[in-house]
Amino acid sequence: MFTINNLFLLLAGLLAAYLCWYFWKRYNLHKALHNIYYLMGFAVLLVSGLLLIFLGMGILASPWVLTVASLIPLGISMGLAEEYFPKWKKAFKWFAVIGFLAIAISSIGGMETLKKIAVPLFHGVAGLVIFLGPFYAKRAPKGFFWVGIGGLLIGLGGIALAFISVGRQLLFFSPQLVNAILTPLLFLMTLAFTIGFARKG
Secondary structure, X not given: OOOHHHHHHHHHHHHHHHHHHHHHHHHHHHOOHHHHHHHHHHHHHHHHHHHHXXXXXXXXXXXXXXXXXXXXXXXXXXXXXXXXXXOOHHHHHHHHHHHHHHHHHHHHOOOHHHHHHHHHHHXXXXXXXXXXXXXXXXXXOOOOHHHHHHHHHHHHHXXXXXXXXXOOOEOOEOHHHHHHHHHHXXXXXXXXXXXXXXXXX
């Protein structure tokens, strides 16, 4: 049965598909590596949305889904670092790779202690980069702050999901509340990203 959650996921998926096409086109024009990082993040978002539509919200409990979904903030934050913060992009790439591996090993391997550290830390830092980066980026187009708004939304949703995945509640983000707001949050997040990145022309 097609639900309101599926509608939000479908709309988010359409926006993510547009962004995938947009960054692929930009990469073919300029061969700039940051477009590949952005493309990776939104391609994973597109696939994740389709999986949620066809398989339901229950797949969020899968360690494989948690691991692959980490590529969304990883791709977007690495793209921002590559494009606007060249002085520390190398260090951030190492942090991102180590964080992703820690999430993958702890989630799939059932290492709960490491998972409780790695998941909130990685999602939190990546979310902060996406949130704050557009406000400090030099040469960014007018209106690029919308990417930061998307970063705020992805950070809140990601951290809330991370705490629930390790059996804890973040502030008022109960499992019931997260399930209720997740799909509209994904849509609003993707819409903010689309508005912000489209300013690049």
